[in-house]
Each structure stands twice: as structure tokens, then as C-alpha cells.
Amino acid sequence: MAQSGQVADAVRQVTGRAVELVEITTYGDVSREHLAQIGGTGVFVTALREALLRGEVDFAVHSLKDLPTAQPDDLALAAVPPREDARDVLVARDGLTFEQLPDGARVGTGSPRRMAQLNAYARCHGLTVETVPIRGNVDTRIGYVRKGELDAVVLAAAGLNRIGRSEEVTDFLSVDTVLPAPGQGALAIECRAGHTAQDTALIAALAELDDPYTRAAVTAERSLLAALEAGCSAPVGAYADLLADGQIVKEMRLRGVVGTTDGSTLVQLSTTGPVPETYDQAMALGRELAAEMLAKGAAGLMGERAH
Numbered sequence: 147m148a149q150s151g152q153v154a155d156a157v158r159q160v161t162g163r164a165v166e167l168v169e170i171t172t173y174g175d176v177s178r179e180h181l182a183q184i185g186g187t188g189v190f191v192t193a194l195r196e197a198l199l200r201g202e203v204d205f206a207v208h209s210l211k212d213l214p215t216a217q218p219d220d221l222a223l224a225a226v227p228p229r230e231d232a233r234d235v236l237v238a239r240d241g242l243t244f245e246q247l248p249d250g251a252r253v254g255t256g257s258p259r260r261m262a263q264l265n266a267y268a269r270c271h272g273l274t275v276e277t278v279p280i281r282g283n284v285d286t287r288i289g290y291v292r293k294g295e296l297d298a299v300v301l302a303a304a305g306l307n308r309i310g311r312s313e314e315v316t317d318f319l320s321v322d323t324v325l326p327a328p329g330q331g332a333l334a335i336e337c338r339a340g341h342t343a344q345d346t347a348l349i350a351a352l353a354e355l356d357d358p359y360t361r362a363a364v365t366a367e368r369s370l371l372a373a374l375e376a377g378c379s380a381p382v383g384a385y386a387d388l389l390a391d392g393q394i395v396k397e398m399r400l401r402g403v404v405g406t407t408d409g410s411t412l413v414q415l416s417t418t419g420p421v422p423e424t425y426d427q428a429m430a431l432g433r434e435l436a437a438e439m440l441a442k443g444a445a446g447l448m449g450e451r452a453h
């Protein structure tokens with residue numbers, strides 16, 4: 147609701163149209179099952195898409211990282227606004243950073259991607275952490291730390307920023323250490339891909355909110371995920387950023403990681419190329435990196451699943 151409200155404000159401002167918020171609860175919001183078990187594919191987006199196709203709403207706001215990589219023909223990704231902070235963060239007791247956690251600390255996350263990289267990070271410092279699967283909204287998650295049940299929880303910076311709770315962060319995990327989920331921190335504004343004059347006009351109006359750099363980056367990240375044939379619950383991190391020389395943007399770098407959830411083995415590679423100017427170029431960057439990662443044994447690492 148927070149992020150949809152922010153997009154609604156931007157749409158009002160940019161298009162001058164009136165916008166009404168319609169609250170829709172998705173399966174992912176209510177289910178307490180672990181994402182690794184329910185498969186994750188589309189659990190946060192399906193109910194919104196059904197409302198779109200039934201004509202109950204005209205556009206939907208998703209967290210881009212929750213979107214399955216295949217785009218349905220009857221829906222259009224009308225805009226990808228400028229990305230928020232893509233990093234994962236730690237909310238720990240007593241203001242602790244990750245490196246200050248005691249050996250054997252209990253860290254809440256059910257994400258195989260976070261487990262793999264946090265366990266690898268801990269190993270680098272001669273520590274072990276015990277990852278504990280958790281679900282629920284921000285209050286529930288942070289509540290485990292406040293009640294003393296866990297030493298820390300891992301969350302996305304973007305989610306906390308959007309609800310104005312970034313002051314609870316005790317450590318921002320650098321993308322050099324923990325690569326975020328493909329698309330993390332970005333939003334997707336989706337509408338019907340119909341060919342009526344109304345649909346076409348809405349797509350054109352929403353396109354005003356699109357940020358081409360964010361779109362290119364998340365397209366490359368999602369292409370990597372798709373080419374690895376991994377789902378959103380797989381231990382895959384990816385992050386594309388721009389390399390600049392002063393004010394002049396030179397290239398786009400795409401980094402990717404796959405690992406076993408115990409953090410004992412990671413395949414982490416990066417590639418750099420001209421800033422993609424088309425959808426196909428961004429897709430190619432992700433596919434190329436995926437091919438290199440698969441050649442280094444990435445598929446064998448993804449087969450292993452957390453339960």
C-alpha cells in the first residue's frame with residue numbers, strides 16, 4: 147500500500163489523472179508457508195493480475211523482484227520507475243553490524259539467496275550463523291529481534307525505506323558482499339496490453355514514469371535469472387549498475403551469484419558491456435553471464451534446495 151500510494155502520487159503529478167487506490171490481498175501476503183516450499187512463482191502478483199484482467203483496476207504496482215520472469219502477452223510492463231536502494235540490510239539487536247554478531251548468531255531469513263551469501267560472508271570472518279526461516283510483514287519480522295527470539299533479521303532496504311522505517315537498519319549489506327535479488331528495490335507498473343484506445347493511452351501516460359537505466363538493469367538481471375532456469379526462490383543474486391567516468395556513463399556491469407545455502411560454494415561472476423539501448427541488448431547481457439556461470443557449474447549448486 148505504501149509503494150502503491152507513492153506511485154499513485156507520481157501518476158497524478160505526471161499525468162494529471164485522478165488515481166484511486168484499490169487494496170488487494172495476495173496469497174503471498176497471507177500464507178505463512180516458506181517461499182522455498184510454495185515455489186514462490188507469482189504468489190505476490192497473481193491476485194493483482196486477475197483484478198487487472200477482470201477490469202477491476204486499470205494498473206497494478208508490484209515489487210519487480212516478485213514478478214515471474216515470463217511476461218504474459220495480455221499484460222504490459224508500462225513503467226519501471228527509478229530504483230530505490232537495492233541492498234539487503236540487517237536489523238540486529240543492540241545496533242550490531244553483521245561482523246559484530248557473535249559466533250552462532252541466529253539470523254532470520256528464509257531466502258536461499260540470503261542464506262547462501264550470509265553463510266559465505268560469515269565463513270570469511272571465521273564465524274558461523276544459524277539462519278532461521280521467517281515470514282510475515284515488517285513488524286512481524288523485526289518483532290523477532292525486539293522480543294529477543296533472534297539476534298538479527300535480513301530485509302530489503304527498499305521495503306523499509308518505503309514505509310519510513312530505515313532508521314531501524316543496523317547494517318547495510320554492500321552489494322560487494324551480498325548481491326540482491328534480481329529486480330530488488332525496483333517497482334513494476336503493469337497494465338492491460340489491450341489495443342483499445344483507452345489501454346493505449348494509459349500505457350503512453352504511465353510510460354512517463356519509466357526510467358530507462360533501471361529498466362535496462364533489471365531486464366539484464368531477470369534475463370540472467372531466466373537463463374539459469376531458476377525461480378524466484380532459487381539462491382540467485384544479481385545486480386546491474388552503471389560504470390561512469392565522471393559524469394559520463396560508460397558501461398553497464400552485471401554481477402551474478404549462485405551458491406549452496408550453507409555458503410560453502412559460490413559461483414560469482416561479472417560481465418561489463420555497453421549500456422543496453424534495447425530490450426534485446428539487455429537480455430543478451432544476462433544470457434551471456436548465465437552461460438559463463440553455467441560453464442562454472444552453477445546448475446549443480448541450484449539443484450540443492452533449502453527445506
Ligand SMILES: NCc1[nH]cc(CCC(=O)O)c1CC(=O)O
Nearest residue numbers: 209211301302304305330331332
Ligand atoms: N519477497 C517479498 C518482497 N518483495 C519485495 C520486497 C522488498 C521491496 C523490494 O525489493 O522492492 C520483499 C520483502 C523483502 O525481501 O524483505
